[in-house]
Amino acid sequence: xxxxxxxxxxxxxxxxxxxxxxxxxxxxxxxxxxxxxxxxxxxxxxxxxxxxxxxxxxxxxxxxxxxxxxxxxxxxxxxxxxxxxxxxxxxxxxxxxxxxxxxxxxxxxxxxxxxxxxxxxxxxxxxxxxxxxxxxxxxxxxxxxxxxxxxxxxxxxxxxxxxxxxxxxxxxxxxxxxxxxxxxxxxxxxxxxxxxxxxxxxxxxxxxxxxxxxxxxxxxxxxxxx
Numbered sequence: 001x002x003x004x005x006x007x008x009x010x011x012x013x014x015x016x017x018x019x020x021x022x023x024x025x026x027x028x029x030x031x032x033x034x035x036x037x038x039x040x041x042x043x044x045x046x047x048x049x050x051x052x053x054x055x056x057x058x059x060x061x062x063x064x065x066x067x068x069x070x071x072x073x074x075x076x077x078x079x080x081x082x083x084x085x086x087x088x089x090x091x092x093x094x095x096x097x098x099x100x101x102x103x104x105x106x107x108x109x110x111x112x113x114x115x116x117x118x119x120x121x122x123x124x125x126x127x128x129x130x131x132x133x134x135x136x137x138x139x140x141x142x143x144x145x146x147x148x149x150x151x152x153x154x155x156x157x158x159x160x161x162x163x164x165x166x167x168x169x170x171x172x173x174x175x176x177x178x179x180x181x182x183x184x185x186x187x188x189x190x191x192x193x194x195x196x197x198x199x200x201x202x203x204x205x206x207x208x209x210x211x212x213x214x215x216x217x218x219x220x221x222x223x224x225x226x
Contacts, residue, residue, distance in 0.1 A: 031078050044084045049091035060090040060099070066116060067100040073116040086123040093131035096120050101140035101164070105148060110160050117164070121171050128174050138168050139178030142198050146181060149194035166205060175202050 038044050048059040063084045066072035080086060087095050094102075100117050121127065128136055145161045148154035169175070182195055 027074050027078070030075060034078060034082060038082050044079065044082055045088040047088075047090050060094075061088045061096075063088055063096045064090055064094070064099045067096050067120075068103055073112060073119060076116050076119050080119070080123065086120060087126045087129065089129075089131075092133070093129075095124070095126065095129050095131075095137070097124060097127065097137040098129065098131055098135065098140055101137040101168075102144065104141065104161060104164060105144050105154070105157050110156075114164070117167075121167070127168065127172050128177055130177065133180070134178065135180050136173070136178040138165065138173040138175055139180050141165050141168060142175075142181035143184075145198065146191040146194045149191060149197070162201065165201065169202070169205055169209075 034044075045061045045063070046059070047061045047064075061084070063076065063079050063086070066076045066079065089095055090099075097117070097120050100113075100120065104113075128138075130136060141161055141164055145158060145165070148157050148161075181198070
């Protein structure tokens, strides 16, 4: 019986990612298959760095895969229930929360995806984690906002990112830890108005929070987004 966890098919799906992708609409089958895999030695948080020289793609932890798409909130809970570390990092030091923040613009079903993020936020104790480049999840939200700041066709996406920024701040995100959205060359020279908008948004947030008292619990904050 094959027990290698790094086997890939011709579409670059390894065993665990394949189960997540091909059983999306049959969650009980996914749960049974993943449970069997873990019981038979598949490390649920397995990841690899990959090799650009040899053309080998990095393999992120399975939990991270659920952050790229909408509709995977149940799979995320299954993966965590089977022992995945909510703060597991990929080869670049990214947590699932950073991956989610850095991929929030193209998501189709925002409400399902936000419920997925809520699951991570309620379980993590490391919302201000710095990856290998000293970036945080909140910093990535700022970058995603800047990417669509001047695009009128992305009005809903801009609104949703601002909601997420408020949610992250309420959950304890520190906006002072990561200034890459302002200092990185790709964002510094082309988004001065966007920078000012974000700074004003953060300043107004703290003014409102100080006026109302302490921040809300994550579960309460999500109510207006869901």
